[in-house]
Amino acid sequence: MSTVMEPAPHATPAKPTVDSQYDTYQNPLNSRYCSAEMKYIFSPRNRFSTWRKLWIHLAESERELGLEGITEDALVQMRNHAQIQDQEFAIAAVEEKRRRHDVMAHVHTYGLAAPAAEKIIHWGATSCYVTDNADQIFLRDAIDLLLPKLAAVIQRLSHFAQEYRSVPCLGYTHGQAAQMVTVGKRATIWIEDLLDDLHNLEHARERLLGKFRGAKGTTGTQASFLAIFQGDHARVKKLDELVTRKAGFTAAARSTTQTYSRKIDVDIVHALSSFGCTAERIGGDIRHLAMFKELEEPFEQDQIGSSAMAYKRNPMRSERLCSLGRILANFSADAEQTYKSQWLERSLDDSAIRRIVLPESFLCADACLILLNNISSGLVVNRAVIRQRIDLELPFMATENIIMAMVNKGYSRQETHEYIRVLSHEAGAVVKQEGKPNDLIERIRKNAFFEPILEQLEVLMDPATFIGRSPEIVDEVLEYDVKPALKKYEGAVGRIGDADLSV
Structure with missing residues (x-):
């Protein structure tokens, strides 16, 4: 007879009696992983202060174009209160709860701070004038923060590639030892992908700068502004241009809905998600090489690799890089679905998801x-282990050189290949079944057939003869790909120091 087990009783978490940061969920992007500069871009203070700056741009432009009713005193008060103050957040929160409208709550709050401008703040505009234009400013500023950081990582990896341009190491295809490369050559694979990410972000930024939403009205027709300027199309068009230039953009989109096209979000998040793929790829390579003990990420003096296994040096930075890169790569689908789901001139089902996806994609990046800055600043190359692994596989790799040397002496390639095949299988059995070192070269030395090339064996076994053009490829990548791409970032890269991890 079966017995039905009752679930174990559990206590319902008590509601905290004291308002504390330790009683509220903390997004780890904010509390553990990101820079203060990036967190500020998407902060409430920057958001609502940017709204105020956009209202200033609008009022200034309307006055410049002859709109009566906007006094210099009103503009002075608006400028003096362009930065939202701590106490104003509470005022806005009360008003938003009452009105269920965040923009109107901040129009009211700004009007209290600048009473001379209270009647003209937001004149002719719709909510998306501030929300969407501000979002585009945040996207631009966030890209501007990422670009020199990405350039700095590329530069650090370039120094690493140059230093190890000629150091042979095993290549791996299908997870198996393959023809040799060099430590520096492998790093250029990472560099090339990061350069693609740099170009993707630069392209997304350039497109963004020419697609500002500007002053477009409720459905993108500028009807409200046309009414304000009494049917003067030229002044309405000029208003759009003035606001766009004051916001730091090169041009406004000619046709929008109530919002800027969410296609812009798709393209920007695609660039970020593509970089996330690169981050996970690089992190995965480093983790594999750390597993082989060929390469290690930085490891601090007091760092603990495992709570149980004190000897361990876990590649925790690269593991975290893979984890965050994976999250970032998946944001692209959210941006795509949001763009596809927009209805006609506007729907609000994009609001909540964009509040999460746009900031968090940049915070992840x-x-x-x-992490990449920190890792690339202190990679450790274990040359002895690399050579040990080469020596384990080198006898098999050297067979191609040996066959060619025998052919050069006039011997049959097919006959030589057969001798090598038989001896290789014998040596392989010793390695796999007896756990002994690879003795293929000794078997070749003892076989009379190979006597004509015995004096060449040391040269034929030199790892440097197996790396092809690896050193030259490193030089060419650094000279023709990296150098021109990083030229514009020279000053900014110099100001970026080694990154310290908060945890």
């Missing part, structure tokens, strides 16, 4: 770059 920022966190990945901090």
Whole structure:
């Protein structure tokens, strides 16, 4: 007879009696992984202060174009209170709860701070004038923060590639030892992908700068502004241009809905998600090489690799990089679905998801770059282990050189290949079944057939003869790919120091 087990009783978490940061969920992007600069871009203070700056741009432009009713005193008060103050957040929160409208709550709050401008703040505009234009400013500023950080990582990896341009190491295809490369050559694979990410972000930024939403009205027709300027199309068009220039953009989109096209979000998040893929790829490579003990990420003097296994040096930075890169790569689908789901001139089902996806995609990218900066500043190459692994596989790799040397002496390639095949299988059995070192070269030395090339064996076994053009490829990547791409970032890269991890 079966017995039905009752679930174990559990206590319902008590509601905290004291308002504390330790009683509220903390987003780890904010509390653990990201820079203060990136967190500020998407902060409430920057958001609502940017709204105020956009209202200033609008009022200034309307006055410049002859709109009566906007006094210099009103503009002075608006400028003097362009930065929202701590106490004003509470005022806005009360008003938003009452009105269920965040923009109108901040129009009211700004009007209290600048009473001379209270009647003209937001004149002719719709909510998306501040929300969407501000979002585009945040996207631009966030890209501007990422680009020099990405350039700095590329530069650090370039120094690493140059230092190890000629150091042979095993290549791996299908997870198996393959023809040799060099430590520096492998790093250029990472560099090339990061350069693609740099170009993707630069392209997304350039497109963004020419697609500002500007002053477009409730459905993108500028009807409200046309009414304000009494049917003067030229002044309405000029208003759009003035606001766009004051916001730091090169041009406004000619046709929008109530919002800027969410296609812009798709393209920007695609660039970030693509970088997330690169971050996970690089982190995965480093983890594999750390597993082989060929390469290690930085490891601090007091760092603990495992709570149980004190000897361990876990690649925790690269593991975190893979984790954050994976999250970042998946944001692209959210942006795509949001763009596809927009209805006609506007729907609000994009609001909540964009409040999460846009900031967090940039915060993830920022966190990945901090990790890449830290890792690339202190990679440790274990040359002895690399050579040990080469020596384990080198006898098999050298067979191609040996066959060619025998052919050069006039011997049959097919006959030589057969001798090598038989001896290789014998040596392989010793390695796999007896756990002994690879003795293929000794078997070749003892076989009379190979006597004509015995004096060449040392040269034929030199790892440097197996790396092809690896050193030259490193030089060419650094000279023709990296150098021109990083030229514009020279000053900014110099100001970026080694990244410290908060945890």
